[in-house]
Amino acid sequence: MNPFWPPTAVCSAAEVAAVERDLAIDPNNVGIGVIDLASGQIRLFSYDETDAFSLAHRQMQAAAGHEAAAVMAGMAMAAARGFVLGKVGGSWHVFNQSHLNRPDGQSNSMRMAVQTFDAIVSALQQAGVANPVCH
Numbered sequence: 411m412n413p414f415w416p417p418t419a420v421c422s423a424a425e426v427a428a429v430e431r432d433l434a435i436d437p438n439n440v441g442i443g444v445i446d447l448a449s450g451q452i453r454l455f456s457y458d459e460t461d462a463f464s465l466a467h468r469q470m471q472a473a474a475g476h477e478a479a480a481v482m483a484g485m486a487m488a489a490a491r492g493f494v495l496g497k498v499g500g501s502w503h504v505f506n507q508s509h510l511n512r513p514d515g516q517s518n519s520m521r522m523a524v525q526t527f528d529a530i531v532s533a534l535q536q537a538g539v540a541n542p543v544c545h
Contacts, residue, residue, distance in 0.1 A: 444480050491508065506520075
C-alpha cells in the first residue's frame with residue numbers, strides 16, 4: 411500500500427446524492443468522507459449517520475465522524491484518510507481535514523498528502539460534486 415497515492419479513487423454518485431439530501435434537510439450537518447488507500451474506494455456519510463452509529467455501537471469505541479465512518483465502511487484505520495464536505499448554494503466545499511490523516515506526515519497533521527486529496531476531489535467531481543472549493 412502506497413500511502414500517498416490510491417490506485418484509482420472511486421466515489422458513488424448515490425452517496426454524493428444522499429449526503430446532499432441530508433445537508434438540505436439539516437444545513438448544520440456535514441458530509442464525512444473516508445478513502446481506503448489500499449483500494450481507492452471513497453465512502454460518504456452524513457455526520458449524523460456516524461453519530462447514530464457511534465452511539466448504537468459503543469462497544470466499538472469509534473468516535474462519531476471519521477472513525478465511525480471508517481468502521482462503517484469496513485476500512486482499517488491505518489489505511490483510512492478523511493475529509494469533510496459541505497455545501498453552500500451551488501458550491502461544494504471539500505476540507506482536507508481529519509485526525510486520520512496524521513500518518514501522512516504533513517506539516518499540518520490534520521491534512522492528508524496532496525496527491526491523495528487531489529485524487530479524492532477528482533473522484534468526487536466524477537460522482538456529481540459540482541464546483542468544488544478546496545480547503
